[in-house]
Amino acid sequence: MDAAEKSSQETVRVSQAASISEAQSLSNSEKASNDNAVATTASQNNATDTTQVYTGTSQQIIGNAKSHIYHVPGQAGYYMDSANAIYFGSEAEAQANGYRAQR
Structure with missing residues (x-):
């Protein structure tokens, strides 16, 4: 080669x-x-x-889909998973959907 x-x-x-x-x-x-x-x-x-929703500063009625409890503006708030948040136009609407008021 x-x-x-x-x-x-x-x-x-x-x-x-x-x-x-x-x-x-x-x-x-x-x-x-x-x-x-x-x-x-x-x-x-x-x-x-x-992602969390804080119910204490919201100006809406927010229900928790897991607990079926709703929170109105002005109540002491708490954080909940935003996936569980259900928004209502009135307390009557929340109650008609099986939710109860926070105590």
Whole structure:
């Protein structure tokens, strides 16, 4: 084998190694990007899950879907999960829907 042929084969090997390295780097970059997207989504979901409603400063009648108790403006308030908050236009509406007043 002459020197030119050896040099040509070495160039092919180096080129193949560079291609493999670049493909691995892209694969790792895509994986990191995907991991970041999953973490962001999980973080957003957790933020949504912990949203609270404070009944003490609300100017609306708010019922708790789990306890079926409603709170009117001006009463001492408490925090409840916003997913459980039901808003009513009047106490009569709340009572008609099976809710009772906070004691």
